[in-house]
Amino acid sequence: MNTTITSSATNAATLTAMAYQSSSGNGVGTGSTIHNTTQQVAQSRTQSEPPTLSELKKLVSEGTALFHDMGSNLEFNIDEATNQVVVKIVNSQTGELVRQIPTVEMLDFIKAMKEFEGRIGKLINDKT
Secondary structure, eight states: OOHHHHHHHHHHHHHHHHHHHHHHSSOOTHHHHHHHHHHHHHHHOOTTSOOOHHHHHHHHHHHHHHHHHTTEEEEEEEETTTTEEEEEEEETTTOOEEEEESOHHHHHHHHHHHHHHHHHHHHHHHHO
16 A cells, blocks of 8 residues: 555544544544544554554544534545645535635645745756
């Protein structure tokens, strides 16, 4: 499995736990279970050893079930411009976006920084 995708999926699971805790305000119950599972996966792995597909599936499944019970859908996407995992919590009845991690503003900032890095690299290459 691609390490970048695996790392991004791990980040998505962590973001899911964070999203639940910030939306519930207390971080107890099933959200804590997701957070605990995420911590267990992180502690059992090193930087060079990504989590297994079954561990990632378990985290995503727990997160999806939790938000479904709360009347929301949990969506995972990859932003093509930044290659960042984007987690969205959407109200299942209205389709309204409840929360997005990272925010649109953060994705725009990351995209602008990547474009800036590209211009600096071109400038350095042109001068040499």
